[in-house]
Amino acid sequence: MSEEIDKLRWGIGCLVGAALSYLLGEESRINAESLGRVIRVVQIKDSSLLFDTASIVLPLIVTVSGIVGSNKGLKLESSKVKAVILHETTSKCILKPCVKNEVDNRGNSVEVCSWKEEQKGSHTVKKEVPWYLDDGTSKVFVLNAESASKFWESVGRHVGSCKSQILPVRGTVVDSRQKEPDVLVKTTVTTQPLLITGTPLTVIGEAVKDRSGRIRIQQPERGPFYVSRKNIDELNDEFAGVERSLKCVSLVLSSCGIFLIGMHTFQCIKKRFFKQKSCKRCGHRINSEQRSSQLTECPLCREQANQLDRAFRG
Known part of the structure; x- marks a missing residue:
């Protein structure tokens, strides 16, 4: 259970980091565009x-x-x-x-x-x-x-x-x-x-x-207001490089976040499916109570013995 919660937390953290990286990349893009109008x-x-x-x-x-x-x-x-x-x-x-x-x-x-x-x-x-x-x-x-x-x-x-x-x-x-x-x-x-x-x-x-x-x-x-040793072309290239790097980081983090959250969701659905299946009666009945207590599974459908016992007691 704790591993599933950790996956969910890591997935949400990756998505938040991806959003922040994307916003920072957009800020660099806006700075580069503002330098283009200078x-x-x-x-x-x-x-x-x-x-x-x-x-x-x-x-x-x-x-x-x-x-x-x-x-x-x-x-x-x-x-x-x-x-x-x-x-x-x-x-x-x-x-x-x-x-x-x-x-x-x-x-x-x-x-x-x-x-x-x-x-x-x-x-x-x-x-x-x-x-x-x-x-x-x-x-x-x-x-x-x-x-x-x-x-x-x-x-x-x-x-x-x-x-x-x-x-x-x-x-x-x-x-x-x-x-x-x-x-x-x-x-x-x-x-x-x-x-x-x-x-x-x-x-x-x-x-x-x-x-x-x-x-x-x-x-x-x-x-814009800049005082730098770099000229405007070097500053523009720097902002463009930062934008590309942050967009790549955002893509990687979002992929990891979606994968972790999807894995957590799949495990929850799988766990719920098996839980419902284990509670369902197979419907087969054994006449001998002593014999049914010795069985580990139903001889007809190979279901678990607890389902067989519930069917017998009913």
Whole structure:
């Protein structure tokens, strides 16, 4: 009975997984179709010509490729490169003294003071400067890149910097003349660059023109928004491959689910059929009760003996 229930559960689970895989495949197909409607800008200098048709096509979704640049990048102490987006994490922990009595080599008891971390806390601040894509012909600025799809897959693992500082909360730094050392605070500042200048990127989003005439790409209210190292053709091929894979997974899971549920249904019907058959009387009667009790099956129809006994008692 438990095996039949397990088959039913596995069958239902396979069908649910098939449905989810199919929906994810449809989402990839929709993403690929949305990329197919994007206007491709070959050279950034020609992007200003697109605004002549902006009254007809809104929002104006374009794809632009270029090198990341900035007029005032964020300098890093650990390297000569400049970042346009970085995260600065400040961690603080309180160090409290912990005095222990230990025995030295001569057998004398010596007080040893060590520091113990008791409280910890951290917060992260994002720093970003205006940056643009430059393909050699012109520049286009990009806004809110962190909210774009594929952004976190495109940022590199660049070497950051880490600085630590220990300061007393009160008094001066601990010396040997103090009976009880002061409580110290250890501050660690870690700088992790996310996007540095000179990185080749492709941005897909809504192109708008500000009051100064500069063109910028931002997240549209409806439509794709991508920041990736891959160009639009590579993204389209990626979505198509994901769609095919998920559709195949959905087909396999649905086949397994139907097979398991069908096997469970067949076993239930078979079990019910044999149960009804075992309760049916064959109708043959043996005159001798002693002889019928020794038989294991009916000598005429070869049915089970319990059916024969019921017929005899009736």
